[in-house]
Amino acid sequence: MVLPYKHEPFTDFSNEDNRKKFLAGLDLVNSYLGKDYDLVIGGQRVTTEEKIISINPANKEEVIGRVAKASRDLAEQAMQEALKAFETWRKSKPEMRADILFKAANIVRMRKTEFSALLVKEAGKSWREADADVAEGIDFMEYYARQMLELKEGVPVESRPGELNKFFYIPLGVGVVISPWNFAFAIMAGTTVAALVTGNTVLLKPASATPVVAAKFVEVLEEAGLPAGVLNYIPGSGSEIGDYLVDHPKTRFISFTGSREVGVRIYERAAIVQPGQIWLKRVIAEMGGKDTIVVDKEADLELAAQSIVASAFGFSGQKCSACSRVVVVEDVYEQVINRVTELTNQLQVGDPALFENYTGPVVDQAAFDKIMKYIEIGKQEGTLVAGGEGDNSKGYFIKPTVFKDVAPDAVVMQEEIFGPVVAFTKAKDFDQAIEIANNTEYGLTGAVISNNRDHIEKAREDFHVGNLYFNRGCTGAIVGYQPFGGFNMSGTDSKAGGPDYLLLHMQAKTTSEMF
Template sequence: MVQPYKHEPFTDFAVEEERNAYLEALKTVEGYLGQDYDLIIGGERVTTEEKIISYNPANKEEVIGRVSKANQELAEKAMQAAVEAFKTWKKVKAETRADVLFKAAAIIRRRKHEFSALLTKEAGKPWNEADADTAEAIDFLEYYGRQMLKHKDGVPVNSRPNEYNRYDYIPLGVGVIISPWNFPLAIMAGTTVAALVTGNTVLLKPASTTPVVAAKFVEVLEQAGLPKGVLNFVPGSGAEVGDYLVDHKDTRFISFTGSRDVGLRIFNRAATHGDGQLWLKRVISEMGGKDTIVVDKEADLELAAKSIVASAFGFSGQKCSACSRAVIVEDVYDQVLNRVTELTNELKVGNPEDNSHFMGPVIDQSAFNKIMDYVEIGKQEGRVVAGGEGDSSTGYFIQPTVIADVDPKARLMQEEIFGPVVAFSKARDFDHAIEIANNTEYGLTGAVITTNRDHIQKAREDFHVGNLYFNRGCTGAIVGYQPFGGFNMSGTDSKAGGPDYLLLHMQGQTTSEMY
């Protein structure tokens, strides 16, 4: 009997034994830095001359690994392997498919610190952030396995005398999974196994900055008994391999997590009907946010300040759910701003292998340049009260930055920065704060800090985001507890880690038999 789902606990690094275990895991990962990783097509390993080289963003000379890079010819071979494997995988019992996920979860749980240490090295994640990423990957495996067991017999429908009707869910076909670098284990794993457990076959194209952790995860699924051809590992260029697979006539669905602009590009291309294509492609898309924490005048102001700092600067603000806008009712604006400034100035930034550092680097030079450009824009649009400096000499480090007195329509309050920068705006009252919170094209997460029950109810009704939190930060959704996804330009509100997410990877079929 499958045990009820409970989310994977986070590690308490205050315990010496856990700290030592993490340091050992870092040594384990250092032992295999610089290795080569192959493509996997139809269960066979394929080596290419051209490689994607993964570097440590905290120590940019350190090579994490070299991953073979797919081209269109190899992408086509992978597609045909996936088409062929679908013929048999779609008929494998749901219980068997779920068992692959449960076995993979057990393997990762035994190697939890190793996977987290790899995230520290490859993605620049501090210990707690890496640990949460790995825990979430385990959660997705456990949760989606159980959800498939719930969906396997379809749902009841009515039958009349001498008639038997059934409504069953069947797989879609071949899915293209395009996963992000900011949760390179959790989101990559979750989107991949949601497609697999529902009976689809997959071409996985991970982010080019974090391909090694994806390669390690694919090895785990092989070890867990996933048949050949069901998952094909094809890292490569978005312009070459990504577009080719999105456009392919045999692609049935695309599951994408990333930027607004790339998401819109995929959505548009997927809508085009190609020669020989028998279906409308389905797109599951999570495209980012411009997330606001609203602080009411009736609020725990210390909680508000701590929530803003944790949500804005956790993993250097590189979360689509990160707080990049703080909208404070004017009665308490100065108090909250001053406390956030104090707390921000206490944060330590440095190599995340040292657990005393709250923040590590941003992901690469391109991100560093973009974020620092926004800091310069912020100096024109407001006043910098904390941070504002960056140093990319050894790694891509940016100080956590608070910019005060920003107009709600300014660029800093409208455009996704994806870095450790939070802009403060003043609201006349609570109604005005909600109005400002809604004035972006995104609608992913938001939080409201207030002790006023009427204002909580107003926010429930009027704050238009997919994930709304009260009296806590706006990051940290847990699989099965806070299904995650947003409105408007934040994507298709697909609610990852929620009860209907797997249904997006299947289609309903009605059968009716007369007796």
């Protein structure tokens, strides 16, 4: 029996010693800013003339690191190394693979403040958001290692007299992992180790905005004993190497987290059987959301307001699970709006390296421009009651923004903004509120704030999202507790951190022996 895992605790920053440790982590990260990082192909460091420059989104002048940029030729070289390594890695014992994850988790645990501080610098996360990101990455390693130990013997099936039947799982092959910048450690680490522990080899293409934290994680896996060629680190552009690897006839699966637009493109390209390809590629995709919190008249209105603000503006709303639309029944609509506006105006925006700043910058100039464009649209579609201003003179800062009296079919109620913007609309009753909540092409997360048991049960059946929360915010799924993944255009509902996630990286084999 494999012991269950209790999730990695979040750091208590009310403790002065913990704050001092985090400041020491920031000092450590500051000491190696601007370093060069190589590709890792077949266990060898490979440098390139062309670099990806990672900058601090809170301070555009500060370079986090200069990372080698893979070309198609290097991507092909990495593919060949991964194919070669697969022939031995696929036969390695699951216990050994799990032990590597356990060791890697412990290394990260001992360096938790460093990795968290690096996320503050490279991704623009607040201390608490960065700490939770790293904790989640540790959770993924611990949880998936235990899951692999549960799955290693397969599943019992029936046998008849004189016959022995077995049903077990084998790895797929070479996987391409395309990870996002918003959970630059947790999702990057989780998607990578899920593929590795199941016996696959990996080509890791991290987001170009946050490649340094991925480089540091590759070093951790090497220290933990991962053999050369099993994981190949190849940051590069989507158009140059992303498409190439998605199309590649030897790619067996693609694990992608990112936008709907890119996810749909990958899904389409992966469906085409290339010359020499002898399988149908598997796609594991998490593609975003337009997530709604519903508040009824029996709700705890203070809880509702606090949940909305935390879900909408944590990490500047740059989460696929972030609350970007709120539906409130008309009886309590003004009360909720007024309290949310009051709380939003209290939020401190600034450099996340300072603990007192609740929210930091958005990730880059393109994100800043896109979000500000949506804010201008929102001013035409509703009434601005908080925020609405941006300042990109030093970093990419946008004030948490609230619109009220927005129509359910308005642009800011339908399109994923991926920034600190939330829109409110009014419903005449709870049935209409659920109808409005479902009026989107996405189906990732949602929340209902209510003390009415009939409403909760109705939402449980009718609110069509992959992760539905009651009387709490709609962000913050914990590995092993709330398996995470969505419906419709939110992706393939792959439920990361859940009991069936590893199965997506394997295929089942039946053997039958007669005596």
